[in-house]
Amino acid sequence: MRSHIESFLQYMTVEKRMSANTRQAYASDLTQYASTLNQLGVKDWNDVTRSHIVKHIEELSQAGRASSSLRRAVSSIRMFHHHLKMTGVTTTDPSLYLETPKAEKQLPDTWSQAEVERLLDSVPTSDPLSLRDRAMLELLYGTGMRVSELLGLDLDDLQFELGYLQCEGKGERARIIPVSSVAQGFVERYIQQARNGLGGRETEAHAKLAGIDKEITPHVLRHSFATHLLENGADLRAIQQMLGHADLATTQVYTHVNKSRLHDVYRKHHPRA
Structure with a gap:
C-alpha cells in the first residue's frame, strides 16, 4: 500500500508541480492514513470504505488536530483515492462523497493605512542598508508580492518604463503587477546606489522605530495591500x-476583514453602538 502513496506523490510532484512543502504535508497525511487503515485490518486499497476514512478523520479530530489540518487531510485522501481509481489500482472511490470539515474563520493580520505609512516613513534612506530595506518594504506593500517572489526577482522582471513588474508565484505561475512611481523610485535608487555587497537585517526594528507595537512580517504587508485596495x-x-x-x-x-473593520468603526463612533 505504501508504494502507491509514493507513486501518487511522484505523480503530483512531476505532473502537478507540487511544492516540496506540500509534498511533505501530503506524505505525512497519507502515511498516517495508511497507518490507521492497517490498524483497522485493511490490507488493500480496494477494501477501503467511506466508513474507514470517516473513522480516520474522527481520530485526527479527537487528537486535537486543527480544522485546517483536517481539511488538508481530507483533501490529500480525496486526491489520492481519485488517483488510485484513475490509474486502475481501484475500481471505486470511497472518498467521493466525503464531507469536508468546516473551516475556522481566521482573518489575516493587517495594519491600517496610517500604520503602514508610518512604517514606511520611519525607514531612512541615507545609508545602503536602510535604502535596501525601504525599497523592499515599498515593493512588498506596493505589489502584495510574497517575500519568496520578491527575492526571486531579476532585473529583467522590472518593466518600470511600462509601470509594472513580472513575478513567478506558486506553481510557477507568472503574473504581472502594477508598481507605483513611489516604489519604482526607491527600487531604482537602491539598484543604482546600494545593490552590491549588502547583508540582511530584521525589518521588525523599523516597526519599533515607527512606534508600532505589532508583529511585522512580509505577509502582513501582503494582507494590508489587499485590504487597503478593497477598502x-x-x-x-x-x-x-x-x-x-x-x-x-x-x-x-x-x-470579511473589511466587514470586521466596519464593525469596529461602528462600535467606536455610533452613539447607540
Whole structure:
C-alpha cells in the first residue's frame, strides 16, 4: 500500500508541480492514513470504505488536530483515492462523497493605512542598508508580492518604463503587477546606489522605530495591500490577479476583514453602538 502513496506523490510532484512543502504535508497525511487503515485490518486499497476514512478523520479530530489540518487531510485522501481509481489500482472511490470539515474563520493580520505609512516613513534612506530595506518594504506593500517572489526577482522582471513588474508565484505561475512611481523610485535608487555587497537585517526594528507595537512580517504587508485596495473600492477579481490566487474564494477572505473593520468603526463612533 505504501508504494502507491509514493507513486501518487511522484505523480503530483512531476505532473502537478507540487511544492516540496506540500509534498511533505501530503506524505505525512497519507502515511498516517495508511497507518490507521492497517490498524483497522485493511490490507488493500480496494477494501477501503467511506466508513474507514470517516473513522480516520474522527481520530485526527479527537487528537486535537486543527480544522485546517483536517481539511488538508481530507483533501490529500480525496486526491489520492481519485488517483488510485484513475490509474486502475481501484475500481471505486470511497472518498467521493466525503464531507469536508468546516473551516475556522481566521482573518489575516493587517495594519491600517496610517500604520503602514508610518512604517514606511520611519525607514531612512541615507545609508545602503536602510535604502535596501525601504525599497523592499515599498515593493512588498506596493505589489502584495510574497517575500519568496520578491527575492526571486531579476532585473529583467522590472518593466518600470511600462509601470509594472513580472513575478513567478506558486506553481510557477507568472503574473504581472502594477508598481507605483513611489516604489519604482526607491527600487531604482537602491539598484543604482546600494545593490552590491549588502547583508540582511530584521525589518521588525523599523516597526519599533515607527512606534508600532505589532508583529511585522512580509505577509502582513501582503494582507494590508489587499485590504487597503478593497477598502478604497478595488475590484475583487483585480486583487485576485495581483495576489496570484488561483481561486477567487481565497481572495474573498479580505471582504470579511473589511466587514470586521466596519464593525469596529461602528462600535467606536455610533452613539447607540
